[in-house]
Amino acid sequence: MRTASPQPPTASAPSAAPPGARSRVLPFWANPRLGLVIVIAALVALFSSLSPAFLDPKLTLAPLQADVSVYVVVGLAQLAVLSLGHMNMAVGRMAALSTFAMGLAYDRLGVPLLVGLAIGLAVGAAIGALAGLVIAKTGVNSFVVTLALDFGLLGLVTILYTQATDGVAFAVKPAGLAELRFDTFADYCAGELCGPRVPLVVPFALVAALGVGLLFRFARLGREILMTGANPVAAELSGIPTHRRIVAAHATSGLLAALAGFMLAANNGAFSASIGESFLLPSFLAPVLGGTLLAGGAVSVLGTVLGATLTQVIYKGLNLLQFSLEELKLYIGLVLLAALSLDRLRAVLAERRAVSSS
Amino acid sequence: MSIVLSAEKLVKTFPGVRALDQATLTLTAGSVHALLGENGAGKSTLIKLLTGVYRPDGGRVLLAGPDGPQEVHFGSPQDAQRAGVGVVHQERNLIPAFSVAENICLQHLPRRKGLVDRARVRSEARRCLELLDVDIDPDTPVSRLSVAQMQLVEIAKALSADSKVLLLDEPTASLTGDEADRLYAIVRRLRDQGHAVVLVSHKLEEIFAVADTVTVLRDGRSVAEAEPLARHSRDQIVDLMVGRAYQEVRLPQRTVDPSAEPALVLDGVSTSAGHHDVGLTVRPGEILGLYGLVGAGRSELAKALLGLEQITAGEVRVHGKTARIRDVGDALRRHRIGYVTENRKEEGLFLDQTIARNIAVTVWRRLSRLGLVRDRAERALVADYTERLGIRLASPDQLAGQLSGGNQQKVSLAKWLAADCDILIIDEPTVGIDVRTKAAFHELIAGLAEQGMAILLISSDLPEMITLADRIAVMRDFAVAGELVNDHEYDRMSQAVIRLIHGSQEAA
Ligand SMILES: Nc1ncnc2c1ncn2[C@@H]1O[C@H](COP(=O)(O)OP(=O)(O)OP(=O)(O)O)[C@@H](O)[C@H]1O
Ligand SMILES: [Mg+2]
Secondary structure, eight states, X not given: OOBOOOOOOOOOOTTSOOTTOOOOOOOGGGOHHHHHHHXXXXXXXHHHHHOGGGGOIIIIIHHHHHHHHHHHHHHHHHHHHHTTTOOOTTHHHHHHHHHHHHHXXXXXXXXXXXXXXXXHHHHHHHHHHHHHHHHHHHOOOHHXXXXXXXXXXXXXXXXXXXXXXXXXXXXXXXXXXXXXXXXXXXXXXXXXXXXXXXXXXXXXXXXXXXXXHHHHHTBHHHHHHHHHHHOHHHHHHTTOOHHHHHHHHHHHHHHHHHHHHHHHHHHHTSOBTTTTTTOHHHHHHHHHHTTOOTTSSOOOHHHHXXXXXXXXXXXXXXXXXXXXXXXXXXXXXXXXXXXXXXXXXXXXXXXXXXXXXX | OOEEEEEEEEEEEETTEEEXXXXXXXXXTTEEEEEEOOTTSSHHHHHHHHTTXXXXXEEEEEEEETTEEEEEOOSSHHHHHHTTEEEEXXXXXXXXXXXXXXXXXXXXXXXXXXEEOHHHHHHHHHHHHHHHTOOOOTTSBXXXXXXXXXXXXHHHHHOOTTOOEEEEESTTTTOOHHHHHHHHHHHHHHHHTTOEEEEEOSOHHHHHHHOSEEEEEETTEEEEEEEEGGGOOHHHHHHHHHTSOOOOOOOOOOOOOTTSOOSEEEEEEEETTSOOSEEEEEOTTOEEEEEEOTTSSHHHHHHXXXXXXXXXXXXXXXXXXXXXXXXXXXXXXXXXXXXXXXXIIIIIOXXXXXXXXXXXXXXXXXXXXXXXXXXXXXXXXXXXXXXXXXXXOSOTTSBGGGSOHHHHHHHXXXXXXXXXXXXXXXXXXXXXXXHHHHHHHXXXXXXXXXXXXXXXXXXXXXXXXXXXXXXXXXXXXXXXXXXXXXXXXXXXXXXXHHHHHXXXXXXX
């Protein structure tokens, strides 16, 4: 037994890091976003070597960008409530109801394209807010509430379409819809200078991504939503109006679902009852692949963009290689499972390396 | 005396922090060993290394075996427990919805034909509890136990049939004096049965009463190793922890203007939580202490005041005006009342958010323009408060959950100081806080009062109460049993307070 030799009195302020402190960070490849970029690049290389048509701007790249745009917004719609640790099982049907409202406005009121969009967004936000209100007031799990809502909306949308249309879609084509569907910026020139071959719907997704990014990174509202997701009790005891934040997050989700519905309608060229049917699974895949936690409290917008890109690249590539629809589903499922496990594996390896290298 | 476990030159680095730097610990059978150090000195980290929660970056752990000491590498807490090293961590680790028995047997559920053997779970748990001589029904869900009972269940869970070492990380931080005494009686018995018990605590009086030897950590290094405690005075130990001659802080003399208009008045308040006819008055610049046993309804009163429980009768007045407070946000913005919660892990902190966000969350409104939080203003505010409270961190972007327990407590206070209130309710501010920081906290709280803040101090720490409060209101069974003017004479005040708690009629 011994006492350490008496140390000279150190006047270290308690806030100073202990001596010998040095910083150590996880290796760069532990970042899930970077992993996604690499996987996307590898798949693009693979698909274009198997089928040169994959790099055809008109045939593949432009439609791919249009699809990615839709599913980025779909992913963001889910991300808006994942921030709370909630789920929105009704993303697809919220989109369907909102696009019905848009179609009705164009058909019966003859409103211009953007006014119809605004109406649809308002409907989406309202139905989302309703879901949020029920969840906040009753305390029932968001999964259950939105699942029930989804079921109800499924019936409602079908009834509405049979009442207002031939049962499937609105026949009306508002001015500008065709351009949104077929044009790229390359079709618009100022003298000799034409834009890039980027479809006109892409800016919608960009604005949505920037807006959501701004919301969660800098806006008080978004940060308070994240805090509510991280620890609802502490959030309430810190003076955050948690109920209102829950409503706001779900309203944002509904609004983004409506936007995605509009973009899909533009890509398809019709406001139809089937819009939103394909939204649910991709809405989770994009954010989760991008590193957003299901537990709430943390989101990644960039990751969602990359996650949506990955799923659509896979889809387009397999489609081009002429896989049947059933095969397509099977392989997408497998590839995504592989991507997710790889992601997990990478995280574990990085952690282990960080531990042993220090 | 035989050495059961020795840890040699343990090193552990976290991003930005070397938590342990060649720390050494030697444990002998049949003794209680105190592990002391300031907040963030590395005590909990050392315990986690010894029980397989973390793996050391350097150094080794030797455990006594049948043929001499053997180096061990615990891959998981289960490994450690199987080798006879049990632990009760600083943070609670029970599953509230499970029964006592299930919690005790969680690590090694007895099975029959692949299914959990419920009868054996119960009998084994009963045996564990009897070993400790505690009387808790194994079928009760843990959520219905008191904090003290939970602590005993944790100990029962940590012990196994052939356990040799028991590590207790601040087991009495949230227990009352009586409850702590009972826990220490069990510790002594385990010692007499030949266990080596390690005890981490910031309550030095308790350490001196039960421990035989002491190791002091400072900045991750052992500065005293397994010394007999009897050789040291309390002051010497504190000096070792702090690293220099430590001087007691003298609190400023404050005088409260008795004619000043009260900042906060509770007039005959009854609540849905069960309070009846509570009357309290706090003036600007005054510290009103609210003392009582755990369960007397003090935190619940604070919550009722903030609108989390309903006020069913009586009236609350803030600065002379009747106030109906809806929620914490309302209290903060309309009445400038803040509430530092007692329970930092569940109620006070966002453990997986950054320290910066934890501190700034109450003031984002003030820091934002057009709904966007101004980053620079936030950074400046956070830097200001981490510095003022001496929060030991690598970076404000670190997660709050990575801080040591005491530093977490400081963060939960910092966010309310930042909120700039007139009236502050502080619930158990120094639970789990080291001697020096505790004194700094006392100085800080007294300083806030001196600047004119009205403070309602809830504390179960009687010396703290008598040091800080101007008046002490004693609560019993959701009502005020009496109120005393504090003359800071410890012996007389403590007797008067205890008399009120036990319900004698004469109130001073
Ligand atoms: N998981 C972690 N990640 C990063 N840093 C950590 C982690 N755990 C502990 N630390 C840091 O290591 C240092 C030692 O922490 P530790 O919890 O061991 O302190 P302690 O002596 O138990 O303090 P207290 O008395 O406050 O409980 C602190 O600076 C703390 O911030
Ligand atoms: Mg600790």
